[in-house]
């Protein structure tokens with residue numbers, strides 16, 4: 004039982020990482036109704052920018068917020084330059100464009116900052132909580148940041164006109180135009196926000212996994228899994244899904260023989276597929292009832 | 296999200312253009328005679344090539360065809376039936392390991408393993424198609440992607456190590472040309488692959504133009520209407536999944552002997568993503584597109600390497616973006632548009 | 643006679659390469675109601691889409707003395723043209739109230755917006771009861787009411803209505819048209835109404851235009867068109 008609780012705690016800590024990423028994924032899904040495969044690489048790139056700023060002597064929080072701003076602008080620019088010309092293209096072309104972006108970010112980051120791992124500072128300190136060595140101050144801080152972000156996003160989408168417009172633009176672009184929503188800009192804004200949230204995720208994750216161009220790959224997959232399990236239409240669901248994936252991954256690795264740490268990923272993904280088969284829109288995804 | 300059909304679909308090719316009956320017979324706005332000629336020239340070139348180029352180039356061209364076979368399978372599934380897969384590397388792996396293991400442990404010849412690999416992959420594909428029935432678009436994409444991610448890890452598992460060779464993988468023997476034919480083994484495997492590829496392409500064409508093919512496409516275009524027409528959607532979807540996996544399995548089987556080696560890390564999700572890219576670049580819903588997809592997969596990364604070693608990935612990405620801007624309907628779409636323009640000008 | 647609110651000359655429209663409108667001329671007078679009639683596929687919806695800048699067009703469209711041809715939808719809406727689209731255009735995942743709020747997206751007078759929402763609820767009490775409900779779960783008729791209310795939230799000068807009676811029970815249709823008459827008479831709202839139910843449309847309209855495969859075939863005062871036996875039999879089918 005003790006082992007179980009320990010593993011759940013440890014799962015919560017890693018789950019925090021996935022939750023953070025899942026939130027970024029759901030954000031962009033809200034804006035463009037696609038899963039962005041380059042999301043992880045964008046986050047990684049943002050994190051390198053923060054690392055560079057800190058190297059240049061910018062204090063942590065200065066670098067943190069500056070990176071968010073730069074990432075936001077970067078996201079908007081990517082949408083306007085790469086994806087706006089594709090907006091009539093079939094979805095398969097979009098996925099290929101994501102793959103292209105993935106390759107570009109990964110390669111450019113490796114070129115500028117090379118592939119050796121770098122440590123990234125945490126603002127929360129490294130000491131261990133509960134004296135168990137399972138959850139550290141940074142893990143707790145990261146979970147806190149994720150939850151704050153979640154609340155801010157919730158308020159933004161629920162209570163602001165821009166948030167409402169973004170939701171309208173994503174769900175029904177034609178109707179949104181007919182009430183005067185500037186759909187193109189809402190999509191760009193969605194990209195900007197997703198990039199900014201991704202940057203936060205990256206900066207929170209980097210102290211745990213070390214910074215290098217490939218750091219996001221597995222995390223992105225877990226993040227997708229969390230987002231999908233929770234429901235792509237629900238930011239809160241995505242966060243819960245992220246935590247769930249972290250916990251499942253840890254428990255499977257510990258309690259299912261043969262699995263070991265090698266197969267954790269596969270087991271987690273298999274569980275997710277199972278969830279989807281019974282709840283195709285995820286655990287918290289809205290079933291949109293439409294009458295004809 | 297549904298898969299857009301405005302892309303280089305062969306459906307268009309099957310509707311004769313109005314008013315063309317009096318002139319040369321046309322399919323998709325392109326005279327049939329042209330298409331025949333192009334096909335004939337292509338086959339002649341394909342037969343001549345292995346006598347004209349270096350062995351390494353022959354090997355590359357064989358790889359192009361192997362990719363093309365797998366992309367063709369993916370196309371049947373995604374392009375014609377509307378089911379996503381980012382996990383076809385798994386079926387390639389199953390095909391490759393089936394061949395390698397049977398050759399190593401059962402002493403079968405490569406040719407004997409081929410139908411077994413295809414059958415096993417069909418079964419796996421069919422079975423995977425069952426849960427896939429309940430998953431739509433992105434969810435299916437994620438599930439298949441999960442399959443691709445898990446595959447190398449499963450292959451490395453210790454309980455199977457005796458059979459799979461674990462991380463090391465297995466060496467595979469490359470067959471020599473039989474009957475004393477004056478061909479080296481690279482040339483021989485090239486022709487074997489060419490023959491199998493052509494055969495599979497003919498099968499694919501016949502399939503998509505058959506009654507079943509129409510049902511498969513109807514499911515992609517409008518599942519509700521398809522059900523109302525009495526089409527057994529589940530059966531068609533899972534069978535298509537099986538056939539698609541069998542194509543990939545045959546490609547895997549061929550790759551095992553051509554590369555003379557199977558190992559878990561040859562079958563990562565990068566391969567699955569690559570096939571997907573090949574599908575889109577070649578032309579979704581087009582049989583010939585698969586060949587262009589194969590060419591892209593083999594040669595464009597080399598080109599990117601040559602442009603810049605350090606930034607090869609970025610160059611590849613930029614090329615990929617340019618390709619989808621300039622040829623939104625894939626290579627085949629571009630060629631078809633050009634040929635149609637030419638044909639109309641000539642009239 | 644003052645200038646018309648909307649004046650259309652030689653309007654052509656395309657879906658991609660397919661032409662659907664072949665040069666239409668018509669006007670909507672200020673505070674007037676005009677109806678556009680025609681068989682299925684005649685191009686009525688297309689005409690409204692052309693006015694809202696949703697498809698590619700050629701020809702001249704002037705609204706309140708200003709040319710709007712070639713403008714994007716978002717800008718046309720801001721000039722005061724509200725469009726109730728075919729199929730109602732409900733934001734299905736949002737609540738009724740959020741749908742209404744979206745209708746006022748181009749306005750910033752928060753207080754007046756709140757008042758207008760209440761006014762919409764007064765017109766359609768059924769919506770008031772369902773203000774927190776997901777709009778996709780409303781009945782077809784309720785969604786139609788919502789679509790019209792959403793359009794009114796713009797405080798438009800001109801409202802384009804695409805088959806407002808579609809799928810509604812006769813009693814509800816009567817109610818709805820009574821409200822439209824109200825809007826016309828009390829608020830001086832101009833309307834361009836597309837309707838399958840020609841008899842009803844002709845009742846509330848001042849002018850009527852008849853179109854067939856993207857071309858105008860007849861126009862005149864609504865009463866006159868409605869009382870012409872031949873027209874009725876040939877085009878309106880009643």
Ligand SMILES: Nc1ncnc2c1ncn2[C@@H]1O[C@H](COP(=O)(O)OP(=O)(O)OP(=O)(O)O)[C@@H](O)[C@H]1O
Pocket residue numbers: 657660662680681682683684685686687688689
């Ligand atoms: N998205 C589209 N793409 C191509 N053609 C279209 C499109 N929408 C409509 N059309 C064509 O344009 C013509 C006019 O259609 P429109 O929808 O304007 O008809 P309508 O008069 O509104 O008919 P209904 O009474 O059935 O609504 C039709 O021939 C139709 O096939």
Ligand SMILES: [Mg+2]
Pocket residue numbers: 686687688728
């Ligand atoms: Mg219509």
